Amino acid sequence: MSKQSKKKPNLPPVPAEQRAASADRRAAAAQLMQQQRRRDRRRTVLIQVAVGLVAVVAVVATTLVVLSQRDGDGAVATTPPGLTEDGAVRFGAADAPVTLQAVEDFQCPACRQFEQANVDLLTSYREGDQVAVEYRPIAFLDRMSTTGYSTRALNASMCVLEDAGKDAWLAMHQSLYEQQPPEGGAGLPDDQLVGMAEDAGAGGAVEGCIDDGRYDDWAAQQTADVFSGEVSGTPTVFVNGTKLGGTDTASIQKAVAEAGAK
Template sequence: MASGSSTRDARQAKAVQMRAAAAKAEARRRTLVVGSVVLVVVLAIVGVFVVVQAANRDSSTSSAADPANLGGDNSIVQGKDTAPVKVVIYEDFQCPYCAQFEAANREQLVQMAKDGDVQVQYRPIAFLDRASTTNYSTRSLNAVAAVVNSSPDAFLEFHNLLFENQPEEGSAGLSDEQLVAYAVQAGADEATIKKAVDDQTYKGWTERVTEASSKAGISGTPTVKVNGTALENLDAASLKKAVDTALAAAQ
């Protein structure tokens, strides 16, 4: 009998040990499961934080910022709002035909605006990033926006300098340093323009105005409109004739 009792006691002790071992194993399993869930949640939170921070950085640099000192439809205006003739010019600073138009018409446009007959509305866009290796159209227009925002009186001179020093198609274009230097030569503040150029502060604006021009039916540059009518010929004589005709119609 004693031998049988000892055997039962041994079996019971063994069962107790097995249940204890099983309980410890289950506790370890639950700890691992809970730890894994917590780790996944933490990683998800970190991931969301990184995405939000990246989005904040992107929005702070390339931006929803629009330059100040713009006229209607994102125009950079030269001349009085009361002028009876509005000449609207869509240009790209990488476009060689735009440079030719400017060379042929710059002086008479300035004089017409001074006389009060014409308001010139420049609407530069960035169609031709593919024509450089560094997205020069966008970079130059971003620099122009920086000048218009901080030193609007320097715009026209900067505009002229960009066309006078226009890089060849397919090249890298003017460097950021050159863009800043020409802006300063035109009368803008160096530190202000450099920051906007380095940060591409107005890149988002360049994209928006370029998209808006496409929606408005602009398919090439230069496109020049005199009181809403697009010119077929862009030489100085054709522009003057169109302006004179519009002036006569306005009287």
């Protein structure tokens, strides 16, 4: 065909205007085609952008809703048994003239140092009849671990308190500080907390309590309550309700003596 049309032996010459018109038609058709394709492409892009946006919003929103519901399913926080009115575990004589209260977080390295430095002093207070010792634990350092360790540790200690009482809680408290995980890590896993709780004297029921985070909501409530007062960090020590400037042994002894312990 192309050879023939090149030679065009017997056809009359196509008039110039007719040729021009056919070229115009062709050009117009080509343009139309191109427009059509551009429209198609634009539509495809628009559809994909729309699908993409809807998918992003839907997936992220669903995830956030599901996760936040998982957090706040317990409407009323269960309070651990055996605490004082302001949420402390109290040791020592009921009628002791002086009350020392320590606000601590199980993830806080300074609290660990406080415990190590004052273990003898606090033990002697607990065993004497002059100074009652109250531990008021909070959990505000969840952001220092990847697993919310602060709250998990506090919950675990309260599970021990519920299951085995104050002395077991004290043992748990001590081993939580002895085995305190460093900040910036994943904390101790739940099964290790269960093991420590059982070593401290708790029974088998403690496992469910730790796994379920039974006192997580209470821990959040307690932490908020404590921070609404004079506490802005841990450890913080109160002697008969007065906040101490320092938490070293000398400061504590001085404050306790001034408060009237014999």
